Amino acid sequence: MAARAACASVAHMDVGAALAELKELSTQIDVVLVSSRAGDLDASTATGQTGVKLARLAADIVTQAEQVRADMGREALAQLQAATPDGSVFAVLDGDRMAVATTGPDPTVGLVFYDLKTLLRQIDRGVDPPPAADEAARVAADESPEDGDA
Amino acid sequence: MRKRRLAVTALVGAASFAGTLIYRRRTERSRTRVDLYFEDGSMVSLAAGSPDADRVLPLATEALLHAATA
Numbered sequence A: 001m002a003a004r005a006a007c008a009s010v011a012h013m014d015v016g017a018a019l020a021e022l023k024e025l026s027t028q029i030d031v032v033l034v035s036s037r038a039g040d041l042d043a044s045t046a047t048g049q050t051g052v053k054l055a056r057l058a059a060d061i062v063t064q065a066e067q068v069r070a071d072m073g074r075e076a077l078a079q080l081q082a083a084t085p086d087g088s089v090f091a092v093l094d095g096d097r098m099a100v101a102t103t104g105p106d107p108t109v110g111l112v113f114y115d116l117k118t119l120l121r122q123i124d125r126g127v128d129p130p131p132a133a134d135e136a137a138r139v140a141a142d143e144s145p146e147d148g149d150a
Numbered sequence B: 001m002r003k004r005r006l007a008v009t010a011l012v013g014a015a016s017f018a019g020t021l022i023y024r025r026r027t028e029r030s031r032t033r034v035d036l037y038f039e040d041g042s043m044v045s046l047a048a049g050s051p052d053a054d055r056v057l058p059l060a061t062e063a064l065l066h067a068a069t070a
Helices: A002-025 A050-072 A109-125 A133-143 B002-031 B051-068
Strands: A029-036 A041-044 A077-084 A087-094 A097-103 B033-038 B043-047
Touching (some): A050 A077, A077 A109, A077 B051, A097 B051
16 A cells, blocks of 8 residues: 555656656746646646646546537547637647646747657656757757858 | 828828738637647647637636636
């Protein structure tokens, strides 16, 4: 029983650390969380009850999107972006788990999806993450020769 | 002559203002949408004002409000 509780605690810490690292590296993400598709929060960079509320709202968003998908007769939903002038909500689905992020207006969509997919892969594998997309792009730019040098 | 010049100036100003309003409204509408990506690699974009998008967008707005207080 005690060992089981310890394992759960370590797993939770790992997810929290991964979220904190992603939040630190990505300049576009305001809040990021991991939850079940039913809206049960696993970990979040938001403090207090905000993370819990966001997880439930994200679950509602995914439920509504799933109904739209069913009405259209499409394949399973993989990810979504709900964009408003004030910002965007992103969700990437992986089985019963989902990674959710909020951003400001006009985010770089591909980078946010890349970061959330990487986060889910990292949590699944329990290994050190590759750098977030923003950081990877920055490192690549630093390492590439300047135009004038050629 | 002077009255005519004033009228033309006012007309150009009004047209410019109306154009700005129309442009802003269009830009805002195109920025408000729901993009759904499916496992087969296809994507559907639901425009603001469509019944399907209106099921999702209020929830997203509420989520962004909560995120802003985090």
